[in-house]
Amino acid sequence: MILEPVIGRYLRLELLGRAHRLYVEEAGQGIPLLCLHTAGSDTRQYRGLMNDAQLTRDFRVIAFDMPWHGKSSPPAGWQSETYRLTSADYTRMVLEVCDALALERPVVMGCSIGGRIALVLAMEHARRFRAIIGLQSGATIDPYYELTWLHHPQVHGGEASAAYVSGLMAPASPEAERWETLWHYMQGGPGIFKGDLHFYRGADGDIRERLGAIDTRACPLYLLTGEYDYSVSPEDTRAAAERIAGVKFSVMPRLGHFPMSENPALFLTYLEPVLAEIKTRG
Amino acid sequence: MVRATMALPLETLKDRAAGDALLARFGLDLDCALLVGDGETDWLVEIGRGEVVRVTKGPLIMPKTDLRLRAASEAWARFLQPVPPPGYHDLFALRRYRRIQIEGDIRLMSAYLFYFKRLFALLRAPSASR
Numbered sequence: 001m002i003l004e005p006v007i008g009r010y011l012r013l014e015l016l017g018r019a020h021r022l023y024v025e026e027a028g029q030g031i032p033l034l035c036l037h038t039a040g041s042d043t044r045q046y047r048g049l050m051n052d053a054q055l056t057r058d059f060r061v062i063a064f065d066m067p068w069h070g071k072s073s074p075p076a077g078w079q080s081e082t083y084r085l086t087s088a089d090y091t092r093m094v095l096e097v098c099d100a101l102a103l104e105r106p107v108v109m110g111c112s113i114g115g116r117i118a119l120v121l122a123m124e125h126a127r128r129f130r131a132i133i134g135l136q137s138g139a140t141i142d143p144y145y146e147l148t149w150l151h152h153p154q155v156h157g158g159e160a161s162a163a164y165v166s167g168l169m170a171p172a173s174p175e176a177e178r179w180e181t182l183w184h185y186m187q188g189g190p191g192i193f194k195g196d197l198h199f200y201r202g203a204d205g206d207i208r209e210r211l212g213a214i215d216t217r218a219c220p221l222y223l224l225t226g227e228y229d230y231s232v233s234p235e236d237t238r239a240a241a242e243r244i245a246g247v248k249f250s251v252m253p254r255l256g257h258f259p260m261s262e263n264p265a266l267f268l269t270y271l272e273p274v275l276a277e278i279k280t281r282g
Numbered sequence: 283m284v285r286a287t288m289a290l291p292l293e294t295l296k297d298r299a300a301g302d303a304l305l306a307r308f309g310l311d312l313d314c315a316l317l318v319g320d321g322e323t324d325w326l327v328e329i330g331r332g333e334v335v336r337v338t339k340g341p342l343i344m345p346k347t348d349l350r351l352r353a354a355s356e357a358w359a360r361f362l363q364p365v366p367p368p369g370y371h372d373l374f375a376l377r378r379y380r381r382i383q384i385e386g387d388i389r390l391m392s393a394y395l396f397y398f399k400r401l402f403a404l405l406r407a408p409s410a411s412r
Contacts, residue, residue, distance in 0.1 A: 144378040149392030156393065159308070163395030167372025171365055228368045230378040 006050045008071075013100045015067065016089055022097070023071035024064040028056025031130065031279065032106035034098065035063040036114030038136075038258060039200065040161050040193025041184045042070025045111070048177075048264020055268065058279060059107075064097055068192050070184075083195035087204040090117045095125065107278055109133035112232065112257060113200050115223075116207075119240065123210055126219035131278040133271075134223045136257050138232035139240040140206040147201075151191035158186035161193040168257035170228040173266075181261040208243065216246030220281065222274050223247060226255030248274075289358035290405050292318060292325045292337055298404040299334040305404075306332060308396040316398075317345065319352035332397070349386035349398075357381040362406050373399055 008025040015022070025043050027050035035046045043063035050061050065072035068083050094117065098106060107130050110118040115137035122132045145164065149155045162185035169178050185193065199205070214221060221244065225237040234251045241249035252259060252270045259267040299305055309332030316327040324340040326347070353361075353376055360370035369379050376382035384391065391398060 142378065145374065146388060149389055152389070152392075154389060154393065160392045160395060163392075163399065164374065166396070166399065167374045171371050228371060230369060230372075230375045233368075 004051055005056065006047070010071075011064070011097070011100060013096065015096055016092060018075045020067050020075055021073045022064050022067065024062065024097075024101070025050070026060060026062040027051070028058075028060045030058040030060055032101075032103045033059045033061050033275075034094070034103060034106045034108045035061060035260075036094065036108070036110030036117065037063065037066070037069070038112035038114060039196030040069075040165075040188045041181075041261075042066075042072075042187075044070070044184055045181065045258060045261035047261075049260055049268070049271075052264070052268055055272070055275070059275065062101065062103070062106075066093065066196075068189055068195070074189070083189075083192055084202070085113070085196050085199035086202075087117070087120055087199055087207075090199060091120055091124065094121065095128065098128065105130045107131045107133065107275075109135065111135035111260065113196055115232065116200060118221075119207060119211065119214070122214045122216075122219060122221045122244075123207075126215055129219050131220045131222065131281075133274060134221070134237075135259055136225055136229050136232040136237070137223050137240060138236040139208040139211055139243070141201055141231065141236075143201055144230075147194050147197060150194040150197075157190050157193070158188055161188055162186045165231075165257065168229055168231050169262040170226060170254050170256040172254050173256065173262040177262050177264065181258050184261075208240070211240060211243040214244045214247070216244065220278065221247045223249045224252055224259070224270055224274070225249075226252045226257060226259050228254075228256035231257055287355075288320050288323050288325065289355045289362060290318065290320070290325075290402075292327070292405070293339070295327060295337050295401070295405065296334045298407070299401060302400070302404065304400045305397060308400065309333075309394065312394050312397060314349060314390060314394070315345065315347045317342075317347040317350040317352075319350070320355045320358055321352060322355070324352075327401075334401075347386060349384075349391055351382060351384055353382040361402070364406065366406075373402060 006027045011022045037045045042065045046063045068074045115134040118134035162182040225234045312332045314329045318325045326338045328336040
């Protein structure tokens with residue numbers, strides 16, 4: 001029997017002008033490390049990190065379910081709305097959660113859409129963070145599939161969303177971790193994965209021309225990308241990194257789009273040197 | 283001229299699919315006429331109530347199909363490797379890099395995508411090990 005050191009609580013706050021109830025979990029102590037989950041998923045993606053004794057000795061690992069995701073509720077009135085995430089709302093959400101939890105210059109680490117918003121945070125709010133880590137970060141995305149069927153009465157949205165992302169993981173990632181990752185997608189609320197991708201593929205979905213504004217002297221920026229990801233491929237992250245002076249970019253062999261969830265043990269071997277460097281810099 | 287052989291061992295598909303737990307889990311009530319091609323030869327895979335009932339090698343004469351997946355032999359060959367290289371390891375990876383043509387009833391494909399991905403992944407394992 002193992003009782004995990006992960007603690008979950010609910011945070012009630014005014015977010016984007018509306019009352020929200022967000023699920024937040026954390027483990028460890030020390031430098032706050034705020035982790036952002038991928039589109040259509042939730043904080044469980046960071047279960048491996050929160051259970052890593054070495055990591056949580058020096059870092060307070062925190063993650064929240066975005067509104068409409070996981071155990072966070074949608075705002076009252078959701079039944080007559082179509083959920084669509086925007087870059088501005090996502091940015092404000094991260095900053096307001098940092099304020100609500102009184103996190104002082106946390107490290108922020110996001111994956112996929114969280115990796116995209118990491119770039120936006122580096123661009124617009126660098127001084128709020130000790131360091132920024134983007135996993136599977138790209139400045140734009142190749143729309144290689146149709147979104148219609150992710151939310152349609154004739155298709156099970158959870159199974160379809162999970163199946164759409166299933167190939168993004170590395171073939172050698174442990175089967176149990178891969179299917180755990182997919183289960184989170186199967187449990188997503190109707191239309192939520194699609195609504196997240198609005199931010200990713202919609203009107204503000206191409207930030208290539210703005211990347212030059214990132215000042216890595218104000219806040220170090222690390223970009224790590226799994227080699228099997230074809231949604232944000234290593235080439236896609238490299239193209240973004242080439243526009244950012246001082247960024248540290250590396251490819252993670254034998255990982256895919258969900259490094260922290262599909263193979264936490266392997267991902268930690270890539271993350272630990274980055275965190276060690278951040279800790280040393282202070 | 284020697285014609286290239288279809289890289290996918292489709293003639294073994296019916297045996298490989300029989301009794302597969304994942305196909306049973308994700309293939310509930312699936313009826314589909316699936317065409318699989320490599321640019322040279324087309325094969326027709328007929329699925330009834332989630333089971334592969336017949337696999338027919340072309341040439342096919344005006345087949346009625348629900349879904350058509352065609353990729354070059356070279357792409358299928360890489361897809362079949364035990365640990366395929368990035369970009370060849372999944373039907374959608376092939377799609378991202380425009381190595382596969384996916385046509386037909388995309389609603390049906392989306393509803394049963396786990397089934398179709400599993401069907402093709404079954405072709406990867408050496409048949410002796412199954």
